[in-house]
Amino acid sequence: MKVYIETLGCKVNFADSASISSYLAANGYTVITEPSEADLYIINSCSVTHRAERECRQLARRFHSYNPSAGVIITGCSVLSGTFRKRIGEIHFVNLVNIKDIPQILGLHLSSDIRPYYNRSRPFIKIQEGCDRFCSYCIVPYLRGKPRSVDINSILASVKTAAENGFMEIVLVGTHIMLYKDPVTGKDIYGLLGDIENIEGKFRVRLSSVEPYGLNEENIRRLSEYKRLCAHFHIPLQSGSDKVLNEMGRDYYVSDFRNVTESIKERFPEAAIGTDIITGFPSETEADFEKTVDFISSVPVDYLHVFRFSPREGTIAASMKQLASQSEIKRRSEILLKISFDKRRDMLKKYIGREMDILITENSEKVSGLTHNYIRVILNKGNYAKGQLCRVNLKSINENNTITGEPI
Ligand code: SF4
Known part of the structure; x- marks a missing residue:
């Protein structure tokens, strides 16, 4: 079938x-x-x-x-x-x-020796799932349940198998990967990354989204010790207004986010930092939005994912009075998307003329790949295999904020 x-x-x-x-x-x-x-x-x-x-x-x-x-x-x-x-x-x-x-x-028999199925150029390996923070807008804790971690031996076995199958990048994914704790040994994310460092093979490791709660100067220093780790961090901010963050139930101030991003750029000079912003959270006023614009323009973030507020039944925010109209929310999103575009471009300009490795992720109509710091590089058609690492010269920036590269 x-x-x-x-x-x-x-x-x-x-x-x-x-x-x-x-x-x-x-x-x-x-x-x-x-x-x-x-x-x-x-x-x-x-x-x-x-x-x-x-x-x-x-x-x-x-x-x-x-x-x-x-x-x-x-x-x-x-x-x-x-x-x-x-x-x-x-x-x-x-x-x-x-x-x-x-x-x-479906009547499937599960056994421990099932071969992994790879449908991507970079396997996503789940290390944790679930959340109990209950941010006021978010449905995830109701759907995914409490945080729980995958046992370290199965994660290491998955990484080892991926490396043996020739994968050059693996992505560790979870709802809150920094909360990782092996259910048996209690090893945390640093212990896990340390064990992954010792697995044979020339592969790199990327972390999926990391909440700001999980980061501070000391643990950023610890992360910088792992040679396999890609210099790419996606850290959801959601708003640049402390008032809105408080109403969202986000347990940090914008100043914490600034410290985290500055500290990452110090420890990982080539880091790409991305963030998520929600526009039109019910209580977001024009002044709050302006604060977000000013804040995001002044922190070392390289791109934004902008989401328009979407009320989710059962969450606190779904019953709050919506202050901004849909057209106003659209306007705010567009302003942020423009800021994101300009920031991304500023980052890309620094890399023109550089030689970097890219991991080929696409080789159908287009050929493209990703650098360790999340720059999308387009190549002319050629004989590339998905998942292969390729050394390229970064030549020019395209209209859509990708880079055209030339293999070396
Ligand atoms: S936004 Fe993230 S931290 Fe907040 S409840 Fe949802 S999953 Fe948890």
């Missing part, structure tokens, strides 16, 4: 989808990458925004139109979301399945 898996949302979902794929492959299913041919569709969904839930419903309808006799399973976060369940009830052909029940529903 041919199965197509579509993944929405965060890197933890991508890691979960890779695990499901490996179980399917070990049980005689064929996991395919072209959706029109499938006998079974699995959508690993996201509920962080309305938009992600809508996309999931649209995908379900599209897959059904490809093959009306194929099964469509929706799993992942949306299965646990009350609003999503109400709306998906209108679509008769989907089955909602909790992710942990997928093996049982």
